[in-house]
Amino acid sequence: MSTNERHVPVMRQRCLDLLTPALREPGATVVDCTLGLGGHSEALLAALPEVRLIGLDRDTDALKLAGERLAPYAGRTTLVHAVYDELPAVLHRLGRPRVQGVLFDLGVSSLQLDEAERGFAYARDAPLDMRMDRTTGVAAAEVLNTYPPGELVRILREYGEEKQAKRIVAAIVRERAGEPFRTSARLVQVIRDALPQAAKRTGGNPAKRTFQALRIEVNGELEVLQRALPAAVDALAVGGRIAVLSYHSLEDRLVKRVLAAGATHTAPPGLPVVPEQYQPRLRLLTRGAELPTGEEVAENRRAAPARLRGAERIREVA
Template sequence: MQGRHVPVMLQRCLDLLAPALAQPGAVVVDCTLGLGGHSEALLNTFPAARLIGLDRDPMALKHAAERLAPYGDRATLVQAVYDELPDVLGRLGVPRVQGVLFDLGVSSMQLDEVERGFAYAQDAPLDMRMDQTTGVSAAEVLNTYPPGELVRILRTYGEEKFAKKIVEAIVRERAKEPFSTSARLVQLIREALPQAAKRTGGNPAKRTFQALRIEVNGELAVLERAVPAAVAALAVGGRIVVLSYHSLEDRLVKHIFAEGATSTAPPGLPVVPERYQPRLKLLTRGAELPTDEEIAENRRAAPARLRGAQRIREDAT
């Protein structure tokens, strides 16, 4: 499993975090541990650093723990959703960290394990929970949500132009028999969409599956809490890097970083007091994209968008 996992934009992540992690005793948090590819590279590249790895998926933690076992107590792995970062750091007695990495979206393992139901190319149970011990599954969302709520989810999280058509078909079909597997949903989407919409953009079920996954795992709500919490956990000079895989995630991260990098001073002040000065410095001009070479090596890197920022001052008291 580790052999087929290629960490996305790995060298760029390491380069952006390097100035903050070279010092002895530096702590870096991998908020989305997955199979531990980024974490392994961080531990290798920065031998004086300690790593805290978070993941909500027990299977991911198990595989990552095996991979990172050679690093001993330099790696502390915790089952947690990444918006729980402040609680995790509090329990570990770590007041501030020097680096934070988010690699958002669904992991290679979750995509490749058919029974998880993330992939639309294979028939599987409609689950999509990153932690299968808690929460509602994608099947429960499809079978129980009101039509208007399903339309909102597909439009907002999947940016699906034909959400109403798809939901009408879902409601009609679930009245005959509840949904349980992905193949039936994929077929329904194919039949619901106009011919022209099926000619471009890859699998026509992609947007609906993305929307369901985000809803099932509360991904955007979690991210909206997690990124400000991660910025707050950074020591001055600390750095944060976020890899996003769709426009909703990237826009949210862009907004949070831009807000932190903007003065809050009222207009017209001749001298801006420190409490109004920006807390962040942007490390990337816009969102950086993977190279053609990386996409050729790892097709899952294609939609990646990377942004980085540095903490440059404490919050005003």
């Protein structure tokens, strides 16, 4: 399967619509902070012949495949092996402290989901890895086999919003005492066996929340996003725009909080007029979180949980 067939960019046209007004001037630069297989970047480069692209990804396999996909635009692209909270350092190194557009497409890429050996998909048996960057870090199996029970409960509750966290962790701890966890199928079965029947009848695969929680812990996703979003807003030139696609409520709440804070004045209460230095620095481009159309979800089931938010930088900070 070609890279184009493997990756259908979620809400591609709407992302283009949000970002394009900031990218029409010659020399405009857009940063795709989550390059993946390059679908959104390809659309931006094709639609905007003058735009320059900086693409970041922590996954070396994704960078290689995206480079092949974007080869026709090689003269206008710079691809960097980096996590997206490294954006300020990357821009400084490239001599571009301000950019006109930033895109985040959060979550797991098509590449990571489709390659069974990465261990992201609970529907197939595979080694419990889940690292987006396989050159560094701790794999999911090590988290399961070594973390104290209380820490595992916290992770499942906070990152997976799993109501049955204590029950699942008790089963994991019993099982790992006899044999360490190595593969996803065994973990899925342990979770199924641990849950009451009522909990297994709703919400899809009963392992999905545990897998989400492990993935977020392994990759430090929320901590990285907490650093990356304000840095991305800071990197925008006046008139620049940011678009963020998220896929679960934890991400979306973070995005909403950062963008809403930027779109709110910071003046002390009671002032009859808000001075310039307290005025908002962002203008929201979406009313709440926009959802994919029914037609898109029918064509690409991975679009179903997507939530899109956007904002425009409207002033410098004094």
